[in-house]
Amino acid sequence: MSVFKKKENLIGLDIGSHSVKVVQLKASDTGVALLGFGLAVLPSEMPAEDKATKPETVVGAVQGLIQHLGIRDKVVAASVSGHEVISKKVEVPVMTDEELENRMHFELGHYIPYSINEVDVDYQILDTAKERSNYMEVLLVAAKKETVNDHVNLIKLCDLNPMVIDVDYFALSNAFEATHGFGEKNIVLIDIGASKAIMSIIGQGYPVFTRGVSIGGRQIVEAIRDHFGVSLEEAERVKLGDIPSKMPLAELEEIFAAIVRNWVSECRKAINLFYTNFPENKIEEIYLSGGSCRIPGLDKVFEENLGAAVNIFNPLSRLEYDAQVFDPAYIDHIGPQMAISLGLALRKARE
Numbered sequence: 332m333s334v335f336k337k338k339e340n341l342i343g344l345d346i347g348s349h350s351v352k353v354v355q356l357k358a359s360d361t362g363v364a365l366l367g368f369g370l371a372v373l374p375s376e377m378p379a380e381d382k383a384t385k386p387e388t389v390v391g392a393v394q395g396l397i398q399h400l401g402i403r404d405k406v407v408a409a410s411v412s413g414h415e416v417i418s419k420k421v422e423v424p425v426m427t428d429e430e431l432e433n434r435m436h437f438e439l440g441h442y443i444p445y446s447i448n449e450v451d452v453d454y455q456i457l458d459t460a461k462e463r464s465n466y467m468e469v470l471l472v473a474a475k476k477e478t479v480n481d482h483v484n485l486i487k488l489c490d491l492n493p494m495v496i497d498v499d500y501f502a503l504s505n506a507f508e509a510t511h512g513f514g515e516k517n518i519v520l521i522d523i524g525a526s527k528a529i530m531s532i533i534g535q536g537y538p539v540f541t542r543g544v545s546i547g548g549r550q551i552v553e554a555i556r557d558h559f560g561v562s563l564e565e566a567e568r569v570k571l572g573d574i575p576s577k578m579p580l581a582e583l584e585e586i587f588a589a590i591v592r593n594w595v596s597e598c599r600k601a602i603n604l605f606y607t608n609f610p611e612n613k614i615e616e617i618y619l620s621g622g623s624c625r626i627p628g629l630d631k632v633f634e635e636n637l638g639a640a641v642n643i644f645n646p647l648s649r650l651e652y653d654a655q656v657f658d659p660a661y662i663d664h665i666g667p668q669m670a671i672s673l674g675l676a677l678r679k680a681r682e
Contacts, residue, residue: 419471
């Protein structure tokens with residue numbers, strides 16, 4: 332698993348439970364520019380775990396999207412979910428590369444509940460330790476080989492070559508760093524998908540805290556479907572603000588309020604855990620992305636309850652693109668869903 336080493340000529344491929352996303356970039360005089368992007372929605376009745384047990388649906392969606400976008404390159408960067416990954420920042424004495432590789436396998440034994448032979452391991456030196464100049468901070472990452480292999484095999488079934496398997500936490504952080512820059516502030520990135528959310532807290536220019544959060548837009552969609560007896564497709568439209576005139580607003584608002592209260596509570600738990608480990612770091616800004624971040628008023632609810640300014644993170648709007656090829660209104664609409672796939676595509680452009 333190559334989490335940090337950046338490669339050339341990669342297509343960013345993000346396979347989610349609700350949709351598959353693709354981003355292709357090209358070099359420009361000022362950095363990178365958007366060459367192509369797209370999204371294909373998966374059948375609403377297919378649960379997330381069917382990606383592995385019924386791969387033909389995902390394969391068809393990916394191949395159809397690649398063909399529609401006219402992409403000929405076959406080499407891609409994809410990612411496994413942060414829910415399936417262990418990451419830990421550790422401090423070790425300054426040492427040679429060979430010594431560090433051996434030490435990381437030793438350190439990993441303290442943090443994983445299974446054999447070291449069952450995982451792929453990667454690490455990145457971050458900085459000199461704050462309190463001890465003869466120590467360095469290292470970010471250690473491990474994913475189960477079975478998880479990585481399942482994802483690799485799924486991508487190969489799409490007739491693509493998975494050159495890099497990243498972690499969605501880091502892809503999200505890469506997208507933000509490339510388009511906004513980290514600066515000096517402590518910020519929270521929360522990507523809210525259909526069946527899960529990932530949170531990455533950035534401090535001192537790198538992810539210091541990552542966490543999977545069991546929230547997602549499908550919770551709202553299924554609650555609307557069950558309460559009003561509508562289809563999943565109609566419930567999805569209602570979630571994003573297309574509300575039929577006959578639908579009782581008071582009942583709908585209560586569904587939203589109950590679920591979003593749970594979302595806020597789960598995110599607050601993760602942030603409080605961060606403060607327990609980093610009590611001196613105050614979070615100043617929160618950025619929401621993912622397909623469910625556009626729920627009307629969600630950013631305001633998060634801002635009122637989490638004590639920090641909340642913004643919608645649309646990385647595509649920060650890239651160069653040809654406005655005669657890409658509709659700015661569509662980029663404004665779809666951009667927040669493309670954050671992870673953009674972070675993956677940057678694995679070539681940020682070499």
